Amino acid sequence: AEIMSCLLSFQLWSAINVPISFYHWNISTNCSCSEIKMSPVNTPTETELRIRKILKTLNQLIPPRPFTHEDTTTSATHSTVTLLNPRDTYCRGDQLDILLEARDHLGHKKKYGGDFLRARMSSPALKAGASGKVTDFHNGTYLISFTLFWEGQVSLSLLLIHPSEGVSALWRARNQGYDKIIFKGKFVNGTSQVFTECGLTLNSSSELCTYLYGRDQEAFYCKKPQHMPCEALTYMSSMNREISYLSVKEKIYSKMKLCNNNHKEINSLKCQIGMKIPVPGGYTLQGRWITTFCNQIQLDTNNINGCLKGKLIYLLGDSTICQWIYYLPKVVKTLKFFDLHETGAFPKRLLLDAGRHTQIQWKKHGFPIITHHLYSVTDEAYIPREIDLISGDKNTAIAITFGHHFRPFPIDLFIRRAISIRKAIERLFLRSPDTKVIIKTENIREMHVETEWFGDFHGYIQYLILNDIFKDLNVGVIDAWDMTIAYGTNNLHPPDHVIRTQINMFLSYIC
DSSP: OOEEOOOOOEEEEOOOOOOOOOOOOSEEEEEEOSBOOSSOTTOOHHHHHHHHHHHHHHHHHSOOOOOSSGGGSEEEEEEEEEESSOOSOBOTTOEEEEEEEEEETTSOBOSOOOOEEEEEEEEGGGTEEEEOEEEEOSSSEEEEEEEOOSSEEOEEEEEEEEOHHHHHHHHHHHTTOSTTEEEEEEEEETTEEEEEEEESSOBOSSEEEEEEETTTTEEEEEEOOTTOOGGGEEEEEEEEOSOOOSOHHHHHHHHOEEEEOOOOOOOSSBOOTTOOOOSSOEEEETTEEEESSSBOOOOOHHHHHHHHTTOEEEEEESHHHHHHHHHHHHHOTTOEEOOOOOOBBSOOEEEEEGGGTEEEEEEEBSSOOOOSSOEESTTOBOHHHHHHTOOOOTTEEEEEEOOGGGTTSOHHHHHHHHHHHHHHHHHHHHHOTTOEEEEEOOOOOOTTSOHHHHOHHHHHHHHHHHHHHTTTSSOEEEOHHHHHHHHTOOOSSOOHHHHHHHHHHHHHHHO
């Protein structure tokens, strides 16, 4: 099988401000204080130590890279790529390696790494794509490796999404504070309605309502309205605050998207919970996702019906997994929505197939939820608590995803939530080891999104954290990050053919 040599090209991407649109309290108590810090009261020492360890690793991975002039930042135009050990013909299954030598705008070789790169191989005519593996040698050189999964001509794309100097600035800005998003809580008491300021921290001398979540006591706060109890909090909305922690120069280099461009046999083992996923974990061909580490079942409507029979499925997370519950009735016509008479935006959704005893429900994860729409806080699913409420058995499956709404906030919030979810899964496995749990990683999203708050650099760091925290737990992983790079969707909410791929992987794990 012949693989044609790669195509090289350059592209320039720009960014504009676009917020993401998206979407219970345990118990509320009152307190009066001048400032509330994020770290909750009585946080277990084990959790704090784990957070500090992860933060230390991340700070070493993303060291400060101050710059005084654009000339010293990484330039895609001046950087060079070299095809290692070139051949006239490549065979399916071969590995193709490229060496990238990063240079600045003056043509000088960079002395350090840290650039945020994204590698992709594609053949549009074949509807084929796969991500490439990037190895950073931390000296200005990178090895980009592609596995040639299919026959034909391929294009290799290497995006310099952010130079290392922009990465450093974004990392510093992210961890600067919690004030990038303004939360407004709606308190309802009979016919009276009052809006007050809420947040993960509040610098206020006003009396506060404190809402504590789960065993680790994660906290959310609202200014207490006069003549209303804290329990009257019913709805929430948010908006982006006009604030930035980047300098003018840093904004330019955090937004720049530059491009410098240039078969293994499928494992016969059935896809199973607990399998380790390589990079890449699969590829697309004729629009279909093909795994590289296991034999994924390709389910048709009849197989899906059989798979779902008797199943109790919980979908917990953001709108990217809510897409699943809207896609499934298109394929399984006997699944019908049951009206729960919920109010507000993004209410809980329930699918039922009484004949096959199938129940599938979706609930949005707990704070933070970023949307200008008013949504009900009474049906939020603080994921660790939701898991604790599930009895579990061999016919119960849980799919979890979270991340996009965490991107504007300091990274310790995401780490703490991931650890709390892991602990809840461990408790679930003690009482019901047969319950199947699947973690879906984040999708890549639009290139033009507001980079400082919602850009994919923040998602990639969370992707690394999630893989680290859940790496030795007996859960299945749907690597949506890898999938959406391979499909080249660049969309927070990818189209139906990608959703079908994700659901197909989920069903391969549970059936």
